[in-house]
Amino acid sequence: MPPDDTALLAFRYAQPNITPLFGREQIRLHNGQTSAYSLELRWNSRLRLLRDAEKQLHRAQRLRAVGYAIIVVFALLTGFSLYVAPVTAGWLFIAQVTLLLMTMGFLPFILLFSKECRRHRDKLSRKFYESNHEVEYTDDALILINRSTYTAVTQVSLTER
Secondary structure: OOOOHHHHHHHHHHOOOEOOOOOOEOOOOOOOOOOHHHHHHHHHHHHHHHHHHHHHHHHHHHHHHHHHHHHHHHHHHHHHHHHOOOOOOHHHHHHHHHHHHHHHHHHHHHHHHHHHHHHHHHHHHHHHHHOOEEEEEOOOEEEEEEOOOOEEEEEEEOOOO
16 A cells, blocks of 8 residues: 555644745744743843933934034024124134034934934834833833733843943
8 A cells, every 4th residue: 555645745734843845944933932031132132222222312312402502502692792792703703603503504414313213212112012011211220011911021221231
């Protein structure tokens, strides 16, 4: 009696990690084949990405605030120098106007950079929300909380590099 080919094919198709065409293992991203340690490492790396995005956003906001402060201060100084008799040297007046115009020229790029940093941070934060997790910001760490059980999954220190 010849061997039953359908039984052999059914056996090959029944194996969950083998593709039927080439017999190679399928790559799964998360379906239970990862250990708790590797899952914690993955969450830690994602939290570090969020922490770095948050730091970049704070830098962009500080840069934007400095740009606004420079514009306000030098606009007031320039207006004061134009309104009152010239009390500053000519080169200082030209430096003030030049710095004011340069800052006003760079301000749109600073605003775009700030907006891009916010978009990136929000995108990363949204991924946590979609995976039913919540990130809590404390004074010294980011804590990842599973929203279904309200347990802390892992945490990343804010001060580490």
